[in-house]
Amino acid sequence: MAGSASEYIKHHLQNLTYGKLPAGYERADGTVVDQATWTLAHNAQEASDMGFWALHVDSLGWSVALGLIFVILFRMAAKRATSEQPGGLQNFVEVMIEFVDNSVKETFHGKNKVIAPLALTIFCWVFLMNLMDLVPVDFLPQLFHLMGADYMKVVPTTDVNITLGMSLSVFALIIFYSLKVKGVGGFVGELTLHPFSSDNLILKIILIPVNLLLEGVSLIAKPISLALRLFGNLYAGELIFILIALLPFWAQWALSVPWAIFHILVITLQAFIFMMLTIVYLSMAHEDSH
Amino acid sequence: MNINLTMIGQAIAFFIFVVFCMKYVWPPIMAALQERQKKIADGLAASDRAARDLELAQEKSAQELREAKQQAAALIEQANKRANQIVEASKDDARKEGEKLIEQAKAEIEQERNQARDALRAEVAAIAVSGAEKILETSVDASKHNEMLDKLAAEL
Numbered sequence: 001m002a003g004s005a006s007e008y009i010k011h012h013l014q015n016l017t018y019g020k021l022p023a024g025y026e027r028a029d030g031t032v033v034d035q036a037t038w039t040l041a042h043n044a045q046e047a048s049d050m051g052f053w054a055l056h057v058d059s060l061g062w063s064v065a066l067g068l069i070f071v072i073l074f075r076m077a078a079k080r081a082t083s084e085q086p087g088g089l090q091n092f093v094e095v096m097i098e099f100v101d102n103s104v105k106e107t108f109h110g111k112n113k114v115i116a117p118l119a120l121t122i123f124c125w126v127f128l129m130n131l132m133d134l135v136p137v138d139f140l141p142q143l144f145h146l147m148g149a150d151y152m153k154v155v156p157t158t159d160v161n162i163t164l165g166m167s168l169s170v171f172a173l174i175i176f177y178s179l180k181v182k183g184v185g186g187f188v189g190e191l192t193l194h195p196f197s198s199d200n201l202i203l204k205i206i207l208i209p210v211n212l213l214l215e216g217v218s219l220i221a222k223p224i225s226l227a228l229r230l231f232g233n234l235y236a237g238e239l240i241f242i243l244i245a246l247l248p249f250w251a252q253w254a255l256s257v258p259w260a261i262f263h264i265l266v267i268t269l270q271a272f273i274f275m276m277l278t279i280v281y282l283s284m285a286h287e288d289s290h
Numbered sequence: 291m292n293i294n295l296t297m298i299g300q301a302i303a304f305f306i307f308v309v310f311c312m313k314y315v316w317p318p319i320m321a322a323l324q325e326r327q328k329k330i331a332d333g334l335a336a337s338d339r340a341a342r343d344l345e346l347a348q349e350k351s352a353q354e355l356r357e358a359k360q361q362a363a364a365l366i367e368q369a370n371k372r373a374n375q376i377v378e379a380s381k382d383d384a385r386k387e388g389e390k391l392i393e394q395a396k397a398e399i400e401q402e403r404n405q406a407r408d409a410l411r412a413e414v415a416a417i418a419v420s421g422a423e424k425i426l427e428t429s430v431d432a433s434k435h436n437e438m439l440d441k442l443a444a445e446l
Binding site: 019047048050052053054056059064067070074077078081082086090093094101113114118120121125156161166168169 | 292294295297298299300301303304305307308310311312314316318319321322323325326
């Protein structure tokens with residue numbers, strides 16, 4: 001554990017970034033890159049200078065790996081799915097699927113083949129990504145440090161890119177189903193003619209910008225709040241684990257164990273909330289409420 | 291907290307996982323669940339039906355037993371009646387036979403008596419003839435006649 005506490009924390013919050021450095025950029029070690037190059041960032045400054053054209057290798061790697069664990073596990077159960085006496089894995093998978101199916105059926109009453117599998121994927125995947133928070137904070141980064149990686153952030157959901165990537169996908173689905181169910185006119189009408197409406201045509205036209213502003217904000221707020229809620233909760237949880245890790249090793253368990261136990265609730269709850277809100281938003285997109 | 295390509299990468303991965311889940315995970319497990327549900331419902335219905343069948347069979351067997359008992363009772367009664375009839379009939383026959391025998395015996399006795407009477411008559415005639423001869427040969431003596439007639443009468 002080299003450096004001061006602040007350095008330790010910053011190091012733990014830095015993603016392993018692979019990105020494009022512009023030509024003529026002076027790197028941390030003083031060398032200057034002749035032309036634009038794709039490389040791993042050596043410090044936080046480099047990572048942020050890479051701008052949009054950069055990938056968080058660790059977040060994406062862990063997220064894809066955990067997603068693969070989910071699909072492979074569930075695919076194995078699905079392949080051997082039998083209506084006879086189910087085995088242990090099938091039991092578990094069936095419990096998950098029935099739980100998600102019930103949640104979807106309670107909220108969404110239309111017919112849609114996407115929502116239930118989508119909700120299942122979100123719940124299991126987000127849960128697995130959150131679960132990485134319970135791995136001791138220094139364990140995996142140290143392991144990867146030995147293998148040569150400078151930075152390693154193992155909890156994908158503490159990366160706002162990951163949560164935004166998911167929530168914006170959900171947002172795209174909201175727009176898609178709104179347009180599909182209500183049509184372009186219906187969707188635009190929903191955004192412009194409510195909540196304030198009038199029988200007077202002129203007043204109606206005057207109210208359009210107001211309505212658009214209100215409805216537009218509430219529409220945009222959906223993916224942002226979805227992403228930031230998950231990110232914020234997990235980031236805060238991770239930060240507290242990092243702070244606990246600053247204590248002397250013999251005292252850490254007194255705080256980290258209770259926090260980890262409490263965190264089991266948080267990670268499950270956040271995965272559930274992300275799933276439930278997705279279902280709610282998509283069922284709202286299917287309803288002609290006005 | 292840099293916003294970068296990671297977001298797009300995550301969105302692509304998300305899309306792929308959701309499509310995979312939708313195509314290869316959700317349908318088979320849902321199908322298995324529904325099939326099991328149907329099987330259990332069928333099994334319960336079958337057990338209900340079996341219980342009902344059992345009840346019916348028990349009822350039926352009880353009824354058949356009752357009928358069999360009735361039939362047996364009827365048969366026994368019939369047999370008793372028949373036996374009585376047979377006994378009565380044989381009694382009748384025996385009585386008739388006896389009467390016939392008696393009748394026959396009587397007839398025979400009658401016949402024999404007639405024969406005996408005929409034989410007696412013939413003998414009486416012969417005796418009368420022989421008596422008459424004797425009377426003709428000797429003098430007719432009233433006392434002797436009487437004596438002879440007494441003898442005759444005794445002989446009859």
